[in-house]
Amino acid sequence: MIPTGRSLEEQKEEFKSRKLLATPIAGLIAWLIVGIGGTFLPATAKVWLLFIATGSIAYLGMFISRFTGENFLDKSRPKNTFDALFFFTVGQAVLVYSIAIPFFLVDYSSLPLTVGILTGLMWLPLTWIIDHWVGVFHALARTVLVLILWYLWPQQRFTAIPFAIVLIYLVTIAVLMNRRVKSGPMRM
Numbered sequence: 001m002i003p004t005g006r007s008l009e010e011q012k013e014e015f016k017s018r019k020l021l022a023t024p025i026a027g028l029i030a031w032l033i034v035g036i037g038g039t040f041l042p043a044t045a046k047v048w049l050l051f052i053a054t055g056s057i058a059y060l061g062m063f064i065s066r067f068t069g070e071n072f073l074d075k076s077r078p079k080n081t082f083d084a085l086f087f088f089t090v091g092q093a094v095l096v097y098s099i100a101i102p103f104f105l106v107d108y109s110s111l112p113l114t115v116g117i118l119t120g121l122m123w124l125p126l127t128w129i130i131d132h133w134v135g136v137f138h139a140l141a142r143t144v145l146v147l148i149l150w151y152l153w154p155q156q157r158f159t160a161i162p163f164a165i166v167l168i169y170l171v172t173i174a175v176l177m178n179r180r181v182k183s184g185p186m187r188m
Contacts, residue, residue: 006078008081011082012129015086015129015130016129016131016132018070019070019177020070020126020130020176021064021068021070021173021176022061022064022065022068022070022072023057023058023061024172024176025061025064026057026058027057027061028166028173030053030054030056031053031162031163031166031169032163033049033053034053034112034158035158035159035166037049037158038159038162046158047104050115054115054119055097057119082129086125086126086129089122089125090122092121093119093122096115097118099114100114100115109157109158112146112150112158113146113147113157116142116146116161116162116165117142117143117146120139120142120143121139123136123142124139130179132179134172134175137172138168138169138172141168142168145164145165146161
């Protein structure tokens with residue numbers, strides 16, 4: 001636990017009051033790049049692009065946070081336990097590549113499925129942290145849509161799946177921009 005002198009409830013309210021836009025914008029950009037590359041790149045390049053773009057989301061989010069007013073790297077901001085929890089969910093998303101890589105080595109086209117679903121799971125804890133349904137929406141919509149598209153369009157997995165994830169990010173960002181921060185139990 002990070003000693004802050006503030007209660008967990010106060011820290012949670014502080015975290016909830018943030019815009020929370022930098023990381024979703026970074027995810028949208030990364031998956032848009034993957035989808036665009038998936039339309040014309042050869043298989044090996046598609047794979048590398050997906051690994052590099054999705055692996056860069058956290059870094060891109062740090063950069064974008066300077067422009068959204070969130071500034072993840074601001075050392076003057078008081079420590080918040082929920083920042084640490086959020087970064088653990090980012091770490092969880094990175095660790096799931098250990099599931100994606102073995103499947104990718106057997107069938108490279110599994111990569112949009114595994115990375116698309118597994119990295120989207122980090123949205124579930126966000127729902128609890130911010131007491132808002134958007135995280136559950138993002139994780140469930142992403143899982144269901146990615147799975148359906150993976151089966152429906154096997155030849156377009158590197159385009160259909162990334163563009164579907166971009167669409168989900170667009171909805172998620174709109175919801176985050178329009179959410180009203182309220183105290184109390186989660187609104188579902």
